[in-house]
Amino acid sequence: MKPIVPSELEQFLFGEFSHLILKSNSPETIDRLREHFRHQGLIILRELVFRDQEQQTWLLFSFDQPGLNTLVLELIELGLAEEIAGIEAKST
Numbered sequence: 001m002k003p004i005v006p007s008e009l010e011q012f013l014f015g016e017f018s019h020l021i022l023k024s025n026s027p028e029t030i031d032r033l034r035e036h037f038r039h040q041g042l043i044i045l046r047e048l049v050f051r052d053q054e055q056q057t058w059l060l061f062s063f064d065q066p067g068l069n070t071l072v073l074e075l076i077e078l079g080l081a082e083e084i085a086g087i088e089a090k091s092t
Contacts, residue, residue: 009060012048017062020071023083025057033059033080040071 013019022033030049037044046062075084 008052009048009050009058012046012060012062014062017045017064018066018068020059020061020063020068020075021084022059022061022075022080023056024059024080029080030059033061033075036075036078036080037061040074042071 009021022029024030034044042063042065044061045064046060048060050058050060052058072084
């Protein structure tokens with residue numbers, strides 16, 4: 001089974017942050033995501049755009065807060081990503 005998230009992104013997943021990883025091939029998606037995060041009062045601590053070996057575009061956003069489940073559901077409902085994963089490493 002192929003992993004959902006490219007292994008190359010693992011080096012950027014630090015335990016002091018929660019991470020949101022999305023696959024999107026739409027150029028305007030990153031701007032829509034930034035606007036959504038701003039509207040929700042979320043501060044992006046780190047942002048990375050990555051292209052994997054299959055030339056798929058992945059976005060990595062790191063936040064200094066726990067509880068990304070609601071955010072993941074919102075983004076799915078809004079159709080802002082083809083594939084999405086949230087990694088809740090931040091516990092408090």
